[in-house]
Amino acid sequence: xxxxxxxxxxxxxxxxxxxxxxxxxxxxxxxxxxxxxxxxxxxxxxxxxxxxxxxxxxxxxxxxxxxxxxxxxxxxxxxxxxxxxxxxxxxxxxxxxxxxxxxxxxxxxxxxxxxxxxxxxxxxxxxxxxxxxxxxxxxxxxxxxxxxxxxxxxxxxxxxxxxxxxxxxxxxxxxxxxxxxxxxxxxxxxxxxxxxxxxxxxxxxxxxxxxxxxxxxxxxxxxxxxxxxxxxxxxxxxxxxx
Numbered sequence: 001x002x003x004x005x006x007x008x009x010x011x012x013x014x015x016x017x018x019x020x021x022x023x024x025x026x027x028x029x030x031x032x033x034x035x036x037x038x039x040x041x042x043x044x045x046x047x048x049x050x051x052x053x054x055x056x057x058x059x060x061x062x063x064x065x066x067x068x069x070x071x072x073x074x075x076x077x078x079x080x081x082x083x084x085x086x087x088x089x090x091x092x093x094x095x096x097x098x099x100x101x102x103x104x105x106x107x108x109x110x111x112x113x114x115x116x117x118x119x120x121x122x123x124x125x126x127x128x129x130x131x132x133x134x135x136x137x138x139x140x141x142x143x144x145x146x147x148x149x150x151x152x153x154x155x156x157x158x159x160x161x162x163x164x165x166x167x168x169x170x171x172x173x174x175x176x177x178x179x180x181x182x183x184x185x186x187x188x189x190x191x192x193x194x195x196x197x198x199x200x201x202x203x204x205x206x207x208x209x210x211x212x213x214x215x216x217x218x219x220x221x222x223x224x225x226x227x228x229x230x231x232x233x234x235x236x237x238x239x240x241x242x
Contacts, residue, residue: 003028003044012061017055017131017223025052040075043069050099059106065137066103070096094120098138110148117142139163147188155188174217181209183228190235200239207232
């Protein structure tokens, strides 16, 4: 089970969220903090704590944790970062960079995040291949930053032509990452200042499917389901002229 016991419920198979995720993030860190800095489990626990803080809407507290995590990983594992043989150790620096970029984006430093995310995605594809889960996830982060910065045409093309085809095939239509990608595409369509009625209708159709799948797979009360439902309601109001 490894580190996943701090992240995922083994009964339902879903990731923890909210106060439970934050409490487990701290518990995991306290479990491994006494180990040497070079210890892989201590390093992973630091990253999980940062993620728990960020997902609990505490990006200011998460940022120094991610910065420390990246510094440790670069110090001890940078020599194998570019290895084509990716074991757990060689993934550490890439995941730390990705976490840091996402946190920077949350803090409004999207320009910095975009530069870092382009490099991370290119490296993940070069090492893992475009259809690997890590490459798809980092690509999704990149697409989100494109959307935030108004690079909506690039964002739409990137999602349609590169990310969604491989996500559908490799992860499946019901996977959380795949659904996030579809939601990002719907947002890019709806937020385009030059969007057409057809764009809005396509965004609505996408979100209806996303909400249906999230309700079935994750349940109606899951935060991601509620977030998708709110976005769908917003689209429907705009289409109705309310």
